[in-house]
Amino acid sequence: MGTTIGIIMGSDSDLQVMSDACRVLEELDIGFETAVISAHRTPHRLISYAEQAAGRGIQIVIAGAGGAAQLPGVTAALTDLPVIGVPIRSGSLEGFDALLSIVQMPRGIPVATVAINGARNAGLLAARILALSDDAVRARIAAYREAAAAAVEEKSRRLQAAGYRDYLNEMGRRSG
Ligand code: RP5
Numbered sequence: 001m002g003t004t005i006g007i008i009m010g011s012d013s014d015l016q017v018m019s020d021a022c023r024v025l026e027e028l029d030i031g032f033e034t035a036v037i038s039a040h041r042t043p044h045r046l047i048s049y050a051e052q053a054a055g056r057g058i059q060i061v062i063a064g065a066g067g068a069a070q071l072p073g074v075t076a077a078l079t080d081l082p083v084i085g086v087p088i089r090s091g092s093l094e095g096f097d098a099l100l101s102i103v104q105m106p107r108g109i110p111v112a113t114v115a116i117n118g119a120r121n122a123g124l125l126a127a128r129i130l131a132l133s134d135d136a137v138r139a140r141i142a143a144y145r146e147a148a149a150a151a152v153e154e155k156s157r158r159l160q161a162a163g164y165r166d167y168l169n170e171m172g173r174r175s176g
Helices: 012-027 043-056 071-078 096-103 119-131 135-162 164-174
Strands: 003-009 031-036 060-065 083-087
Touching (some): 003 012, 012 119, 060 071, 060 119, 071 083, 071 096, 119 135
Parallel strands (some): 003 060
16 A cells, blocks of 8 residues: 555644544555645745655645645645645634635635545545546445445434434433
8 A cells, every 4th residue: 555645734733633534544545644744834844745745656635724724725836736725723713714725725726625624525535536546446435435325324214213312312322
């Protein structure tokens, strides 16, 4: 399993959220690497990372950042690889600042943007891009979608069988 996805984040305080991307890529058996790289604190390191990523075999970059969130946009400016931006919820604007910074890229340099804290979807989107040229990944994504559908069907069956009160109580017990 080669490393095909680069997951970068502006701070280690983003790791809790970005670990959702790591987890789903592990579930899909896709190789990835992780790094903390800040567009404003370590701009030169970001330049080296973005310029060298494709040459090292990285095919897609997932970049998470909070606040003014320049990391995904600057990365996309430095490489031809697809870049997926994850707005991280933080500070007084609770991620809305990062969402707008990332989604409102001026024309010419695209960044695909997922929801605030949507790192799991970022991982899944990266997997779907890889699946265009990898049938094994495509099969694992199909199985993942089928399992998600089956889980919903099972919940619906249990809700009908238990009734809403018992189901809610059971949910309360599960969440601790
Ligand atoms: C951004 O500022 C990071 O992406 C992070 O979301 C936010 C806060 O960083 P720390 O002050 O926790 O390092 O650059």
